[in-house]
Amino acid sequence: xxxxxxxxxxxxxxxxxxxxxxxxxxxxxxxxxxxxxxxxxxxxxxxxxxxxxxxxxxxxxxxxxxxxxxxxxxxxxxxxxxxxxxxxxxxxxxxxxxxxxxxxxxxxxxxxxxxxxxxxxxxxxxxxxxxxxxxxxxxxxxxxxxxxxxxxxxxxxxxxxxxxxxxxxxxxxxxxxxxxxxxxxxxxxxxxxxxxxxxxxxxxxxxxxxxxxxxxxxxxxxxxxxxx
Amino acid sequence: xxxxxxxxxxxxxxxxxxxxxxxxxxxxxxxxxxxxxxxxxxxxxxxxxxxxxxxxxxxxxxxxxxxxxxxxxxxxxxxxxxxxxxxxxxxxxxxxxxxxxxxxxxxxxxxxxxxxxxxxxxxxxxxxxxxxxxxxxxxxxxxxxxxxxxxxxxxxxxxxxxxxxxxxxxxxxxxxxxxxxxxxxxxxxxxxxxxxxxxxxxxxxxxxxxxxxxxxxxxxxxxxxxxx
DNA sequence: GCCGCGCGCTAACCTGCGTTAAGCGACCGC
DNA sequence: GCGGTCGCTTAACGCAGGTTAGCGCGCGGC
Numbered sequence: 044x045x046x047x048x049x050x051x052x053x054x055x056x057x058x059x060x061x062x063x064x065x066x067x068x069x070x071x072x073x074x075x076x077x078x079x080x081x082x083x084x085x086x087x088x089x090x091x092x093x094x095x096x097x098x099x100x101x102x103x104x105x106x107x108x109x110x111x112x113x114x115x116x117x118x119x120x121x122x123x124x125x126x127x128x129x130x131x132x133x134x135x136x137x138x139x140x141x142x143x144x145x146x147x148x149x150x151x152x153x154x155x156x157x158x159x160x161x162x163x164x165x166x167x168x169x170x171x172x173x174x175x176x177x178x179x180x181x182x183x184x185x186x187x188x189x190x191x192x193x194x195x196x197x198x199x200x201x202x203x204x205x206x207x208x209x210x211x212x213x214x215x216x217x218x219x220x221x222x223x224x225x226x227x228x229x230x231x232x233x234x235x236x237x238x239x240x241x242x243x244x245x246x247x248x249x250x251x252x253x254x255x256x257x258x259x260x261x262x263x264x265x266x267x268x269x270x271x
Numbered sequence: 272x273x274x275x276x277x278x279x280x281x282x283x284x285x286x287x288x289x290x291x292x293x294x295x296x297x298x299x300x301x302x303x304x305x306x307x308x309x310x311x312x313x314x315x316x317x318x319x320x321x322x323x324x325x326x327x328x329x330x331x332x333x334x335x336x337x338x339x340x341x342x343x344x345x346x347x348x349x350x351x352x353x354x355x356x357x358x359x360x361x362x363x364x365x366x367x368x369x370x371x372x373x374x375x376x377x378x379x380x381x382x383x384x385x386x387x388x389x390x391x392x393x394x395x396x397x398x399x400x401x402x403x404x405x406x407x408x409x410x411x412x413x414x415x416x417x418x419x420x421x422x423x424x425x426x427x428x429x430x431x432x433x434x435x436x437x438x439x440x441x442x443x444x445x446x447x448x449x450x451x452x453x454x455x456x457x458x459x460x461x462x463x464x465x466x467x468x469x470x471x472x473x474x475x476x477x478x479x480x481x482x483x484x485x486x487x488x489x490x491x492x493x494x495x496x497x498x499x
Numbered sequence: 500g501c502c503g504c505g506c507g508c509t510a511a512c513c514t515g516c517g518t519t520a521a522g523c524g525a526c527c528g529c
Numbered sequence: 530g531c532g533g534t535c536g537c538t539t540a541a542c543g544c545a546g547g548t549t550a551g552c553g554c555g556c557g558g559c
Contacts, residue, residue, distance in 0.1 A: 097404040099490055105404035124393070127495040128400060164392055165352070171399040172356060176325040176333035178406040179451030183546070214506060223407030228546055230508060262327055267355040411516075442536060456516055458538060 054155045061149060062087055065140040069093075069132040075116070078129040084140045086116035091136030092212055096220065097128040106221035108171065109133075109194070109213075113201040115163050134212045162269075169267045178223045181262060183232045186222045188261030191242065195251055196268055211249035236260075282383045289377060290315055293368035297321075297360040304344070306357040312368045314344035319364030320440055324448065325356040334449035336399060337361075337422070337441075341429040343391050362440045390497075397495045406451045409490060411460045414450045416489030419470065423479055424496055439477035464488075 066089065069075055075093060076082050093110040107128060110116065116130055116138075150157045173193070177186050198209045215233075216226040224232075236242050241257045243250040251257055258265075294317065297303055303321060304310050321338040335356060338344065344358055344366075378385045401421070405414050426437045443461075447454040464470050469485045471478040479485055486493075 095400065097400070097408075099408065103408045105408040107400045107403045107407075124497055125494060127397060127492065128404075164396070168392070168396055168399065169355060171396065171403065172323065172325070172335045174403050175335045175399065175406060176356075178403060179335075179448075180327065180331045180333040215508095216506080220407075225547055226506085227509090227548080231546085234508085264355065266353060269352050443538095444536075453517055454536085455518080455538090459516085462538085 050155060050159070051153075054153050054159075057149050057153050057156065058159075061141050061145055062089065062139045064145075067138055067140055069136045069138060071132055071134050071136075074129050074131045075136070075138060076126060076130040078126060080126045080129075082117065082126055084142055085146060086130070087139040087141060088112050088114045088116070089137045089139055091132060091134040093130060093132050093136050093138075094217070094221070095128050095130050104220045105223070106217065108167075108174065109221065111194075111197055111201070112203060115160075133217055166269055169269065173267045183222075183224060183228055184235055185261050186224075187218070187229070187232050187236060188241070188257050189263050190218075190222065190261075191236075191249060191251065192254070192258050192261055192263040192265075193268070195249075195254070196265060196270065200268075200270065207252070207254065208248055208250040210247060211244060212247050278383060278387070279381075282381050282387075285377050285381050285384065286387075289369050289373055290317065290367045292373075295366055295368055297364040297366060299360055299362050299364075302357050302359045303364070303366060304354060304358040306354060308354045308357075310345065310354055312370055313374060314358070315367040315369060316340050316342045316344070317365045317367055319360060319362040321358060321360050321364050321366075322445070322449070323356050323358050332448045333451070334445065336395075336402065337449065339422075339425055339429070340431065343388075361445055394497055397497065401495045411450075411452060411456055412463055413489050414452075415446070415457070415460050415464060416469070416485050417491050418446075418450065418489075419464075419477060419479065420482070420486050420489055420491040420493075421496070423477075423482070424493060424498065428496075428498065435480070435482065436476050436478040438475060439472060440475050 069091075075086055078098060088110050090112050095107045095110070097105045097107055099105075110130070146160075150160070170193075173189075177189055181189060194211075195204060195209055198204045203209065213221075214226075215229045219226040219229045222229065233242075233244060236257075237244070239256075239260070241251070241253050241260060243252065257263070297319075303314055306326060316338050318340050320340075323335045323338065325333045325335055327333075338358070374388075378388070398421075401417075405417055409417060422439075423432060423435075423437050426432045431437065441449075442454075443457045444454040447457045450457070452460075461470075461472060464485075465472070467484075467488070469479070469481050469488060471480065485491070
């Protein structure tokens with residue numbers, strides 16, 4: 044599950060151990076961690092899609108990142124602080140709750156895991172940077188194309204792509220909040236991408252007909268994902 | 272310079288040692304690290320303002336974060352990877368170059384520094400999240416107000432605020448690229464903020480007349496900065 | 500098996516911000 | 530001291546994307 048880096052079997056075993064304890068299901072639209080909580084646990088997404096989001100007093104919502112199976116919620120949470128945003132389930136989700144001292148112990152026992160956490164962190168920040176660039180400077184169609192490329196590669200990395208199609212369980216309003224637009228415009232843009240023959244989206248599944256074309260349309264450069 | 276956390280004098284001394292070696296001046300508008308470099312060193316900003324940015328083939332530029340004196344460029348760079356963005360000087364800058372093995376050695380010698388690096392990382396990601404929320408869901412005037420609040424508090428934290436005024440050495444085109452807008456509209460928005468009596472901006476210095484008002488205007492909640 | 504609600508989809512209209520353009524002043528290099 | 534470039538400012542105009550509204554459908558709850 045963790046990064047494509049050298050990990051001894053014992054390291055994997057240690058991770059497995061953490062992931063198996065305290066597994067918890069979360070219903071769609073429920074918060075995993077609330078916006079003003081004093082979070083104690085780190086969470087590992089085992090199944091389903093979640094997101095970090097920030098909610099403004101007037102109701103506007105900004106989805107700040109998407110969390111897919113295999114993603115770790117807050118490696119740095121060990122260093123405690125009040126939450127400034129929330130983590131919510133977009134679909135039905137199952138998460139593993141991991142206590143900070145467990146992480147600390149695991150890292151001390153198996154130093155390679157510390158390296159893993161740093162890599163995880165590095166990837167997270169790279170992803171966030173690309174999102175800022177997207178929302179800041181890409182047009183509507185570029186944003187959506189870019190997001191689809193990103194999701195495809197991230198899901199493929201953890202074995203959740205089925206050929207050229209991936210699950211796409213999020214609603215159009217969700218996409219809108221993630222891309223800084225309205226659901227109406229997301230719908231228009233989807234129509235355009237379909238019309239261009241780049242994708243098909245039906246029944247919560249996205250099929251990418253032309254990945255190269257989609258990448259070009261979204262100014263997508265996979266470097267930031269740090270794939271193998 | 273580093274986070275407001277318990278640091279033994281020896282820890283500070285170790286940091287100081289790193290910061291004093293290989294100090295280098297960088298001219299305004301020059302890159303500190305290029306967009307496709309294979310970066311070897313971490314950089315610490317000692318003076319001046321820099322930014323991370325991503326440049327698209329057609330010339331569009333997205334500034335993805337602002338780096339102020341005291342900011343560390345890439346604690347995680349130890350874990351090598353090709354750059355997917357660039358770091359550039361906005362003003363004349365002086366940076367300290369720090370080799371990865373120096374960081375490694377320092378961390379092993381003084382474990383408290385590892386904690387520092389994690390905190391730095393935590394703050395960086397929180398900042399990036401807030402920027403995504405800004406560009407995604409805040410209006411032009413809210414974005415600018417929010418950015419000014421953020422910069423004021425970040426500079427005050429390192430002793431660079433002079434009462435209610437701070438240096439503001441960046442151009443309007445720079446602000447535009449940081450906030451995902453055009454310089455023309457930045458100019459309009461500045462006029463509005465001035466007109467509302469919230470700020471004054473003259474000669475590369477920003478005076479905040481009404482911090483509370485500015486915070487309200489920018490939907491600013493300082494929680495994400497993790498101040499004392 | 501029915502009801503209600505949320506989502507997908509579309510259309511018509513509106514506006515915040517982008518675009519283009521132009522004048523002016525400060526700074527820089529020669 | 531002079532010309533060129535870049536940033537600031539404003540104005541006029543255009544458009545990408547927001548807003549509002551309305552319909553149909555699928556799904557979950559009871």
